[in-house]
Amino acid sequence: MKLPKPIQRGSSWRITVTFDKKRYSVTKDTAKECELWAAHKLLELKTGKVDIEQGIKPSYPFKELCDKYYQEHGRHMRSARTINFKLKNLDRIAPNLLNKSIYDFKPADIAEWRNKRKKEVKVSTLRNEHAIYSAVFTYAMKELFLIESNVWHSVTMPSKEKSRNQRITDEQQEQLLKALSWNGTTTPENSRQYVAWAFLFALETAMRQGEILAMRRADIRDGFVHLPMTKNGETRNVPLSKEAKRLLALLANNNDELLPIDKDVCCATWVRAKKRAGLPGINFHDSRHEAITRMVKVRKLPVEVLAKITGHKTIGILINTYYNPDAQDLVEMFNDSES
Template sequence: MKIPKPIQRGSSWRITVTFENKRYTATRDTAKECEHWASLKLLELKTGRSELIQGIKPAYPFRQLCEKYFQEHGRHMRSARTILIKIKNLDRIAPNIADKSIYDFKPTDIALWRNNRKKVVKVATLRNEHAIYSAIFTYAMKELFLIESNVWHTVAMPGKEKSRNQRITPEQQNKLLEALGWNGLITPVDPKQYVAWAFLFALETAMRQGEILAMRREDLRDGFVHLPMTKNGESRNVPLSKEAKRLISILPLNNELVPISKHICCMAWIRAKKKANLAQINFHDSRHEAITRMVKVRKLPVEVLAKITGHKTIGILINTYYNPDAQDLVEMFNDSES
């Protein structure tokens, strides 16, 4: 059956397919997305109609469900990029279930996937992939009404690994800046230098990489930056230190403060830490370092610190992100006696 041509309506596109005198319509951001939806819809209708009449469930490959989930739901989420990567790489991540019908999934299939996957990735990655694929089955159950239960819920995942406590020393900081080709004083002019700027800004504010990349000049206030949307779905105000204000002052007067994408930022960071021989340092470790410095230098109480960092659970803030070394504890203990 020939795929109809999408029709542009304002900034979006609309497509309609007809099957057995019934019309099915969808609206998407691009013509290509419309055509993709139409091809999946027609396949779904043509392969399933006669068998459904007989009470037989047609094969519904997991891959097809993943694509439908992303188009209908996942692409609108803040984690859309991660979800898309896990779906596009199904053949590598989950070869034993990629083309298996969702009606034929058994706990043993998922347990086999889990056991094979944990041999090649960290537990955190495995748990993240399990959560995404499980959410896709929940979508099939609660939104599409294709299945009655989520088989992913029946398979136990490994417990969380010990939280990272990686700190960033001044020497490591300087090596990373050198690898990124920036001295911290001049206006950034290329992507690598903007990554270096974001790194220093993170050390001053404890902001996440994504929050820094999303900043706009209109978000700057008198002494703080307003984040209209953060990872936990809420807004947040982050106070700016003198150094953070200085870093902002050397940027060009554009509305987009850091004009690079997350992908470019990640790739530049990976190359820089390899060049600096600091493979163990993640960009997110800057958040650990910044929070620990805030406690040590500014003596901020935990309830104030949580407001700055956006942590709703104090336990996570204290046990995961606050990473004092033994000397830090000794100094704070002695300061309390003076």
């Protein structure tokens, strides 16, 4: 920016600078002093030094902080795909917070967002978004030292919804296989059939969808699958039943990649298949519930062994969320204990 010319007023000199539609002026003894003052003043205004010294912080839009968080931290996390989606879609998910400076956030702003969002999505989705945006502020507090506290922590979120207890019956299993055009006995040849294979393998092993898709031939050991990286960041060994071994034997043996499909293809294929099967309420992850429940019922596995197989660190979650026996199962187990 070009400096203005000082104007002589009697025995003194005066100079005026304009920044952001505001005028600042000073009177000095010489023209040179005016020019030095003007240069220094413009530098202060551009860097925000004056505002900071007066306790006024420059605007830092939430969107900019989210972008920085993802590039420096979020993209390295195992949940990067979800984090990226929630941050990239701020204009739709949190339009009232998108361009708001992080220094101007108030609990009322977040509560307003929560109340509106609660009418649009499930509680689990709302809680997930709150956790991600709160993590962004924690990053600004503990890594960038921009703020002293996390305002997201001051707003209460709705309680967790009741855990799913969806089971998958033999009939539903057959309906889904039919919708995926696979009979369970031939080598999979297309996306539908690979998704069907993954579904059956999940029912036998209680493995997560992502863990199955990430399997490599080198991970298949004598009697178990070695998972070098799981959701909780640790390795895990999953025993293979006879049925699981049979399914593995059906896969082509010509490369290290066992399933040539990614998560996006798998999810989209599954959604279409369950609609064709007339089972819109069945999620792929329900196979994990079903597999765990079957392991207890059929194999009588003690909970500490089951936790090692499924990778649960918290026994309570394993028992209360994923183990879903019906009344008849409980009656049979109760009677078996008396015999």
